[in-house]
Amino acid sequence: MEKLHRTTNETEQYFLQDVKMTDPRSEENEQNKDIFERPEELSSPADLSTIKQDLVEARAKAQEYLEGWQRGQADFVNLKRRLEQDKADAVKYANSGLIIKVIPVLDDFERAVGAVPASMAGEAWVEGINGIARKLFAVLEAMGVGRIQAQGENFDPSMHEAVGSVPGEEGKVVMELATGYRLNERVLRPAKVLVGNGEDDKSPMQDDGS
Amino acid sequence: MSKAVGIDLGTTFSEISVMQGGEPVVIPSAEGGNITPSVVAVSKTGERLVGQVARRQAIVNPENTIYLTKRFMGRKWGDKLYSPD
Numbered sequence: 001m002e003k004l005h006r007t008t009n010e011t012e013q014y015f016l017q018d019v020k021m022t023d024p025r026s027e028e029n030e031q032n033k034d035i036f037e038r039p040e041e042l043s044s045p046a047d048l049s050t051i052k053q054d055l056v057e058a059r060a061k062a063q064e065y066l067e068g069w070q071r072g073q074a075d076f077v078n079l080k081r082r083l084e085q086d087k088a089d090a091v092k093y094a095n096s097g098l099i100i101k102v103i104p105v106l107d108d109f110e111r112a113v114g115a116v117p118a119s120m121a122g123e124a125w126v127e128g129i130n131g132i133a134r135k136l137f138a139v140l141e142a143m144g145v146g147r148i149q150a151q152g153e154n155f156d157p158s159m160h161e162a163v164g165s166v167p168g169e170e171g172k173v174v175m176e177l178a179t180g181y182r183l184n185e186r187v188l189r190p191a192k193v194l195v196g197n198g199e200d201d202k203s204p205m206q207d208d209g210s
Numbered sequence: 211m212s213k214a215v216g217i218d219l220g221t222t223f224s225e226i227s228v229m230q231g232g233e234p235v236v237i238p239s240a241e242g243g244n245i246t247p248s249v250v251a252v253s254k255t256g257e258r259l260v261g262q263v264a265r266r267q268a269i270v271n272p273e274n275t276i277y278l279t280k281r282f283m284g285r286k287w288g289d290k291l292y293s294p295d
Contacts, residue, residue: 082230157259
């Protein structure tokens with residue numbers, strides 16, 4: 001049956017091992033002790049050089065510790081600054097996850113509002129739905145959400161995603177397939193666009209009077 | 211004092227992190243994401259584009275957009291390059 005309890009010595013060794021300390025009472029360390037811990041040697045004159053050497057070593061160590069400590073302090077200051085910046089960003093863009101999930105609903109509303117059958121146009125209920133769509137967008141706008149301007153603009157990959165290249169003015173957005181949305185300065189979803197490739201648009205349906 | 215970073219250079223996405231207070235912390239991109247597409251491009255105006263921005267314009271600038279670079283590492287220019295036939 002194995003020993004269930006460690007003796008005092010074993011426990012000490014176990015912990016000392018962890019903190020990489022040497023047992024001050026162990027015999028092997030007699031030689032490595034600081035000169036000031038061996039007072040009987042201090043009185044002999046031949047030890048001046050040993051003391052000088054110890055002094056030089058001690059000073060070098062002190063310098064090393066000072067630099068290490070200063071580096072640690074600088075690191076800490078940077079870390080604190082970084083954490084505050086991260087916290088501010090997290091607060092500012094806290095809603096971006098939710099809004100990204102709501103964007104498909106905005107897409108659906110856009111499509112619904114644009115596809116009202118002619119027979120129903122102007123009816124009170126239809127106008128009510130239009131009102132709801134506008135209200136939803138107004139609520140999001142008040143929280144910093146904005147639509148990304150795409151139609152007719154210069155193609156800008158930081159805000160637009162090119163899904164196709166079509167005849168039209170080169171480098172300009174010919175058609176917007178999906179609205180892009182931004183929250184404050186951050187792009188939540190780039191607008192999906194068709195970009196002009198410089199060829200003449202020979203189709204009978206020109207893009208609306210631009 | 212310079213810092214050491216760890217980079218995961220992936221075939222399609224890359225990620226980078228730095229030691230902060232003894233822990234590795236992922237550095238988010240300017241767009242806010244933790245991972246960045248491994249795409250680079252040179253725009254028609256000569257501007258160098260990296261990541262999401264490069265990917266979004268890939269269709270309109272295919273000759274100057276580079277992706278899946280890791281698949282080509284170790285090959286020589288002019289090698290019969292991988293093409294899914």
